[in-house]
Amino acid sequence: MSGYLPDGLPIPVAENDGLSAPYWQGLREEVIRVQKCGGCGVLQFGPEWICHRCHSFDLGWTEVAGKGRIYSWERSHHPVHPALRAHGPYIVVLVELEGTGGLRMIGNLLGDPAQDVKVGAAVEAVFEHHEAAEPKYSLLQWTYVETSP
Amino acid sequence: MSSRSLRGRVAVAGIGETAYYKHGQSPDPEFKLALMAILRAAEDAGIDPREIDGFASYSNDRNEPSRLSAALGIHELRFANMQWGGGGGGGSGAVGNAAAAIATGMADCVVVFRALAQGQFARFGQGPQSPTIDGDKAFEAPYGMMSPGQRYAMKVMRFLEEHGIAPSAQRGIALASYHHAQANPRAVMHGRPLDAEKYDDSRWIVEPFRLFDCCMENDGAAALILVSAERARDLPHKPCYLLSAAAGSEHRCAAPSHNAPTYASSSFTTVAPHLYRMAGLSPGDVDVVQSYENFTGGVLVSLVEHGFFEPEAAAEFLTKENLVAPTGKLPLNTSGGNLAECYMHGLELQLEAIRQIRGASTSQVPDAEVSMVCSGPLVTPVSSMILGGEATL
Numbered sequence: 219m220s221g222y223l224p225d226g227l228p229i230p231v232a233e234n235d236g237l238s239a240p241y242w243q244g245l246r247e248e249v250i251r252v253q254k255c256g257g258c259g260v261l262q263f264g265p266e267w268i269c270h271r272c273h274s275f276d277l278g279w280t281e282v283a284g285k286g287r288i289y290s291w292e293r294s295h296h297p298v299h300p301a302l303r304a305h306g307p308y309i310v311v312l313v314e315l316e317g318t319g320g321l322r323m324i325g326n327l328l329g330d331p332a333q334d335v336k337v338g339a340a341v342e343a344v345f346e347h348h349e350a351a352e353p354k355y356s357l358l359q360w361t362y363v364e365t366s367p
Numbered sequence: 368m369s370s371r372s373l374r375g376r377v378a379v380a381g382i383g384e385t386a387y388y389k390h391g392q393s394p395d396p397e398f399k400l401a402l403m404a405i406l407r408a409a410e411d412a413g414i415d416p417r418e419i420d421g422f423a424s425y426s427n428d429r430n431e432p433s434r435l436s437a438a439l440g441i442h443e444l445r446f447a448n449m450q451w452g453g454g455g456g457g458g459s460g461a462v463g464n465a466a467a468a469i470a471t472g473m474a475d476c477v478v479v480f481r482a483l484a485q486g487q488f489a490r491f492g493q494g495p496q497s498p499t500i501d502g503d504k505a506f507e508a509p510y511g512m513m514s515p516g517q518r519y520a521m522k523v524m525r526f527l528e529e530h531g532i533a534p535s536a537q538r539g540i541a542l543a544s545y546h547h548a549q550a551n552p553r554a555v556m557h558g559r560p561l562d563a564e565k566y567d568d569s570r571w572i573v574e575p576f577r578l579f580d581c582c583m584e585n586d587g588a589a590a591l592i593l594v595s596a597e598r599a600r601d602l603p604h605k606p607c608y609l610l611s612a613a614a615g616s617e618h619r620c621a622a623p624s625h626n627a628p629t630y631a632s633s634s635f636t637t638v639a640p641h642l643y644r645m646a647g648l649s650p651g652d653v654d655v656v657q658s659y660e661n662f663t664g665g666v667l668v669s670l671v672e673h674g675f676f677e678p679e680a681a682a683e684f685l686t687k688e689n690l691v692a693p694t695g696k697l698p699l700n701t702s703g704g705n706l707a708e709c710y711m712h713g714l715e716l717q718l719e720a721i722r723q724i725r726g727a728s729t730s731q732v733p734d735a736e737v738s739m740v741c742s743g744p745l746v747t748p749v750s751s752m753i754l755g756g757e758a759t760l
């Protein structure tokens with residue numbers, strides 16, 4: 219087991235048109251990339267071929283900080299995949315990324331799967347690398363920000 | 368009446384369904400189930416099935432109109448319609464599409480149907496088994512989010528958190544469905560009652576949903592036949608008129624990776640106002656509601672977005688007493704619905720809404736004249752419809 223969840227879950231790859239390839243490559247390099255419109259400057263995620271605001275096709279990618287707040291969460295108990303049988307509960311969070319105009323990403327909340335989850339709590343990114351997988355890939359996980367004493 | 372309205376122009380001629388089975392237990396293949404339901408609807412309507420000239424369905428039903436037309440030997444095919452989108456979001460939309468075809472003269476006799484045999488095909492509640500995944504699902508599946516329940520728990524949890532609603536507010540919805548199923552011999556859960564203690568003791572599937580918050584998966588088929596209002600008056604059953612239908616979802620509802628601007632929604636916030644406007648009715652006029660339960664939390668949000676109560680009043684409103692026929696303030700899912708009658712992808716809810724207008728439900732609401740269906744919360748597009756008896760015209 220090389221991550222928060224057991225090995226054997228589907229490996230994320232870019233579509234055959236390459237739309238999300240810069241995102242997945244970014245996680246390999248420990249950066250979070252979202253789309254940035256060359257026309258109006260809006261940030262966009264998940265990726266699309268057009269800017270939803272100004273309809274420009276000139277979309278590049280920009281790095282954003284690995285900080286955010288828990289927007290919603292769930293604790294999953296029932297196994298939905300053979301790899302999760304007998305694994306027990308785990309937490310999935312939806313995180314709103316700081317400084318992005320409210321863009322959200324899904325990840326797991328690292329730590330005790332029985333822990334309390336607080337909407338609005340500050341979290342920071344942890345890159346989880348799956349080096350033994352074929353193809354290799356990386357996931358974006360989250361952990362509560364340590365509050366200084 | 369504006370010509371750009373369906374109000375009162377189309378009526379239900381007949382309804383039909385097969386026996387309902389636990390998933391994988393149908394003795395018949397899916398296509399045969401579809402044929403059986405359509406023939407029963409025609410028989411109920413007193414119409415020769417060869418007179419059907421249109422088909423409407425949703426959720427990528429596998430039973431194509433051309434094959435159905437050939438198999439049934441219908442005289443002429445004039446309308447073949449599929450409402451896009453998954454889950455049960457298209458149940459009322461398909462009825463609206465069929466009615467629009469009749470109201471505009473594109474067809475005269477349209478059957479709306481849905482057939483499912485999950486033993487023959489894949490189940491809904493399990494994740495992808497392929498080694499890699501791409502597109503939207505790649506942002507979810509590697510984190511263990513794969514089933515509809517997991518996808519929609521995230522939305523419902525946000526709604527509950529925003530409005531300070533405890534997950535236990537969902538309980539009365541499950542209790543009402545099971546209560547109604549005990550009166551309904553068609554129901555898969557007939558003879559298997561549910562009480563509050565059994566609900567509270569049930570395991571979590573994905574918080575905030577317990578086992579009894581989640582729909583079943585079933586095999587079977589259901590169909591209903593629509594004709595013009597004029598023609599319906601000459602048919603055997605008391606006419607049941609379509610007063611309105613609306614489908615859709617909010618601005619950028621499908622923004623990938625859970626980025627919908629109106630995230631904590633069942634997707635009805637823009638649809639419900641169109642529904643009431645076409646019907647010329649308001650929530651207080653509604654006598655009985657069938658609200659698609661993929662998950663009880665989705666029903667809770669659907670009822671809020673259709674204006675039956677404010678979110679903060681959810682726990683107070685959604686008691687079993689308020690939701691059961693004949694005495695409840697808002698009788699809900701009076702056949703048992705997706706939770707306890709059959710998960711016929713929601714089309715059993717349309718049939719039950721029609722029975723309420725006919726006065727033929729096993730949990731009849733006295734003098735029901737306005738009967739609503741909300742189809743497929745949390746997905747996109749969703750849809751809803753209002754039926755009415757003669758007195759509503």
Ligand SMILES: [Zn+2]
Pocket residue numbers: 255256257258259260269270271272273274
């Ligand atoms: Zn732009």
